[in-house]
Amino acid sequence: MKLATVKIKGEEIAVVISDDKMISIQTINEKANKNWSTDLFSILQNDELAELTHWYQEEGESSLAKFPYIPEHEATYAPLYRNPGKIWGVGMNYMEKALELSGKPPEEEPVIFMKPDTSLIGSGESILLPPQSSQVTTEAEFAIVIGKTCKNVKEEDALGVVAGFTTTLDTTAKDIHAKNPRYLQRSKSFDTFFSFGPHFITVDEFSDLKDLEVETVLNGEVHHRNVIANMMYQPEWIVSFFSHIMTLHPGDVIMTGTPGSVVIREGDVVACQIRGFKSLQNPAAIKN
Structure with missing residues (x-):
């Protein structure tokens, strides 16, 4: 559905x-x-x-x-909803992206970060480029929506606590992060830096997630593309991993990583495209 x-x-x-x-x-x-x-x-x-x-x-x-x-x-x-309890992201989940960012294979456990709900926008709304940053990047991501309160979920049981999936765009002030890796959270947290929706598809509609292809699109051109099968940490593993850290609640959102990011400038339109979902598209604008 x-x-x-x-x-x-x-x-x-x-x-x-x-x-x-x-x-x-x-x-x-x-x-x-x-x-x-x-x-x-x-x-x-x-x-x-x-x-x-x-x-x-x-x-x-x-x-x-x-x-x-x-x-x-x-x-x-509009966004699927405005105030999820948690918005989590997984960084460098594709080998190519990990090598691009760090020049070396990923660690045994993923890089994770949070987004505030004040960063949340829906399809068609503008990503506002903040004056504090001169290089902003956006990346397409397949996202998990939690459907049940859960803790310490086994990987093989993970899809049983998932409500469904959606498309997201994760935006970063790349130059701020580049100054110091400890600035990751700040670089991810500006208003409008998390786009969410427009379609939500229930978990029962997917027989196998691995063949889904995630595309980062800029001004109608696909810049990065990869399949979920190439994720180092699969969605089921990700749900289990987070549930062993914290209690997850219905409506929590977990982004699963990107095939690649693009630099966005005023007037650009960036999109997340995944087969079966309506394209999530957002224009970039200067924040006044």
Whole structure:
């Protein structure tokens, strides 16, 4: 099942995407006599996704064709939600990227970092280039969305606590990080430096993640491309790794690393493209 959050008449609401049509959860509640939350974060927090997915698989997919839908011109995509409890990133998860950044193979355990929720934007919103930095880079990443509160999860059980996946763009003030590796967190934390969405696809839709190809695109040109099979730390391992450090909660987001970054300047449009997901695109603008 594919979901998104759209803004319509000033309100951000969850929709199911079916045959390229947007059907709001509110409409589904009315037509199917359900009482699900009408925003995606609450659906995750209230443990409603499994029931919604079951309904979709058993009868909903065919029923949605008869339900009123939101015309695309009346809605704009928003972030999937605004306030995830945790936004984590994994650095240098592809061998090529690790060699590019450090000149040597990666360590036995991954580099990790956090993003504040104030860095969060949705597709179409501007990445604001801060005056403190003269070199800003952005990179496409496949991201995991946690679906259950969990701790110390075994790798083989990891997908059981995952709600689904989405596309993300991770932006960095590269020159700030280059001054001192200890400045990594600062370089990642500026407002608008984390783009999130627009599509969320539930975990049951994927028989094998390894063949998914992640692309970093600048102004319509693919600059970096790689498949998840080439990640040094696979998504299941990543979930297990984080869960052994901290308790994970529904709605937590974990970016899994990038095939490569691009320098962005005012007027550029950067995108994350992964097959099956709507392209996540953001223009770059100067912060006033």
